[in-house]
Amino acid sequence: MTDRTGTRRGFLRRLGAAAGASAVYDAMRTLGHAAESDFTRVPPLAKPDGRTSVAVLGAGLAGLVASYELSRAGYDVTVLEYQARIGGRNITLRGGDRLVEMGSPAQDVHFAPGNYFNPGPWRIPYHHAGLLHYCATLGVALEPFVETNYNSLLHSAAHFGGRPQRYRDVAVDYAGYTAELLTKAINTQALETGLSRDERRDVLQALRLTGALDPSGQYHASDAMALTRGYAKEPGAGENGAPVPSRPLPRGELMASGLWQAIAFHQTYEMQTTMFQPAGGMDMISRAFIPHVGHLVRLKSQVAAIRQDEHGVSVDYTRLEDGTRATLHADFCICALPLPILDQLSCQVSSELKAAIGGIAYHSSVKIGLEFRRRFWEQDDAIYGGISFTDQTISQISYPSHGYLSRGPGVLLGGYMFGESAMYLAGMTPAERIALARKEGAAIHPQYDKEFSNGVSIAWSRVPWTLGCCSNWSDQARQTHYRNLVRMDRRVVLAGEHASYVGCWQEGAVLSALNAVTQVNARAHGGQHA
Amino acid sequence: MRKSAALLGLVCALSAAPSARADSATSAGAATGALATLRDGGQIYAHVCQGCHMRDGRGGLGAGAAIPALAGNGKLEDASYPAYIVLHGEGGMPDLDTMLTDKQVAAVVNYVRTHFGNHAPDQIDAATVHDIR
Structure with a gap:
């Protein structure tokens, strides 16, 4: 741009290069150099001959994508879901919602109207093409999620006198x-x-x-x-x-x-901009599936056993409404239940798949949402979105990427942790977690004390329908179990973020669902089973 | 139950590379190390275990699946079994072998086997834990 002799020509040359960039990128993806998501398109599914039924277990993102594609192709789909809601870990908390963990007092959310907190996934990298495809197809409005903010803060209790640095x-x-x-x-x-x-x-x-x-x-x-x-x-x-x-x-x-560690974090491929979030909350994605597949879902249905023989699959479940037992029969089953749950169910699959289901540890993770009376991070500190990191237990504070400069209360992510810190906070009561998040957050934003209104926290290890946050694959487990986990076992195939190389991201759930429906479709049209 | 994977030794959550943690968003500067100073079995239990097994050791009941109770659990009779599970995990439970020292594993196993209504007469020591590791 400072090239005086040929600014315009230089610009056109760059434009020409940009036109070829997508081709280069496609080639890179093919070669696996940019392989976070290998989504290119939804695999074509052929209409089944006659009535072919599929039982889908779990109405999280994987179950929803599988149901959507199969029902569109003409399959007869029934979804069993334990919760009284659709979406699984694709979830948003708003005022009036109630969060129930195992062994914790129930938490009622008191956020002001319009405010929300995403206790599960909260951001979408631009290269998660499968998830973006469904957002586009289903009309989910996306807005930028500010990942890197140069005016955010980095804090170490032991350095710079504990004063946060920009x-x-x-x-x-x-x-x-x-x-x-x-x-x-x-x-x-x-x-x-x-x-x-x-x-x-x-x-x-x-x-x-x-x-x-x-x-x-x-x-x-x-x-x-x-x-x-x-x-x-x-x-x-x-x-x-x-x-x-x-x-x-x-x-x-x-x-x-050590504050420079944040630079490397933001530079990782998964965190590079552009990052998105659904306008209004992450659950706008699962909600967008409801008009298409909501009528296929049987809520409050707790799966007890999965049986299969040469004729089909039988899924025994309990209707939580009245405690009665029922059995769903289908030609095939896509099981999109989290592994810690599935591991404890009676499941008629090969010993290799059984070992894989029990062989993957799940991360512990805790997230805390705090509502404050005013957006002091914007008004006093000129921080608009992004993340501040700290070496305290809470690990980070993230500022809302929407509603900038608005008056009235705002909701912060007041803590988000994995590993040791998450285990520690999961062992606390929700009130204790909030107290700790307020105390540690005040070291970064002294306004916390005066402006705090209310808060809610989630410890994923205590969530009764997942018993953990997401899959924690090791290289060893990949070698031993991955192929067995994702391959169809006679009439049953697994889906969910755990059944992918994009673990802990919603993209993994989407890709795994497409893998599952592809295998079901091949079997339904006479393909050999593995 | 985790069999082969446990024997092969999965790494625990803390040692996972950031890329393997995906949406964790945890910068490498996140707090760790508070645990490293703990010696008391009860403190280690509160820091690491009660997030799932609960303060009273009674575990929890989820969607047709449970976090096992440690209170009145017959599987704790032989100390080497809980020591093995603490080190290598089971099902969704993470492996804690890289998070806890032999001494810490022994301390927390001894704590669990003498609390929540458990009255084990014997103790496990760090050397035995080391052999199980």
Whole structure:
């Protein structure tokens, strides 16, 4: 753009390159270089000969996608769902909702009208093409989810006196100091770089630009630095309008603080922008399936046993409404129940599949939603969406990516953790979790104390219909169990995020459902079973 | 029940790479380490176990599936069984072998076997846990 001699031509050349970019991307996907999701299109399903019935177990996203595609193709589909709602982990909590965990007092949600909290999945990477396909097909309105916000905060209790630092300052200083060090090393020939003279010049130029260095290769408060790092005094108008560049954080403490870990996190493929969220809450996706498949779902149906023989599948279940037992007969079964549940049911499948079902651990995860009387993070701190990270138990605070600048109460993600921290919080009562989230959050936002209104938390290990958050595959388990888990076992095939390489994401549920319906369709048309 | 996978040794949630945790959104700076200082079986239980097995050790009943009660559980009779399950998990329960030391496993197993109405006469020591690991 600063190319004076050929700005326009340069632009057109870039445009031409962009036109070919999708082809390049398709080729990369084919080669597996960008293989987060291998969705290209919904596999074509042939209309079955005569009546072919499929029992779908679980009305989460996998069950919904499977039912949608099969019923569209002419299959006779019945869905059994334990809960009194459709959607599974595709769930949103709003004022008036009640959350029930095992062994915890029930939580009533008191959010103001219009506010919500996604206790399960909350964001959709742009390359999760299968899920985006269903959002587009079913008319689910999407809006940007702000993943990376340069004005968000990074906090370590043990560094910088416990004062949170802006993401921008950490990111720019990290790049600046490392560029400065590398420049010095190259210039003093301290490194055996093997760089040619030309390449050396190019590298130094790149370091100077990306590290906001001055012409001598130094990183210090300067106009060049201010272009990326901003100002101690913002540029203005009038007599005192001149800006004052900001000053970098001390290098030693920055490196010791570990705050730079957030940079690497946002750079991971799954977190790269553009990120989406459904407008109004994540459950807008499962709700959008209801007009198409809602009539096929038998709610409050608790599966007890799955039996199969050469003629078909029988699923024994309890109608929770009145406690009566019933059996659903079908030609095939797509089982989209979480593995910790399925593992404990009577399930007539091969010993290999049985071992796979019991062989996958589930993550523990806790999420906390907090409502405050006003959006102080916007009004006082100019933080609009994004995530602040902390080395405290709560791990992070995320700000709503919608309703900017509105008056009235707003809902924060006041904590989101996996692993040890999640196990610790799952062992607390909901009231104790809220108290901890308020205390730790106040170290980052002192406004917490004055502005807190109410909150709700979910410990996924205590959710009666999942007994865990999502699958935690190890490389060993992949080798031992993955093929057995995703292959049709006579007339039964599994679906759900666990039956994919995109575990813990909704995209995995979508792809697994398409894999399952493809196998059912092949069998229904006389294909050999594995 | 996890059989071959347990023997092969699944890594626990904490040691999983960020990419394997997918939507966890946990930056590597997330809090860990509070557990590392704990020696008392009761504290370890509160920190790691009661999120599923509950404060009173009675577990929970879900959708046709349960988190097992530790209270009055006959499977705790031989200490090596709970030690094995703590290390290697079962079903949805994560493997805790990389999260807990031998001493911590022994402490929490001894705690569970002498609380919630359990009255085991014997104790397991870290060396025995090490052999099971």
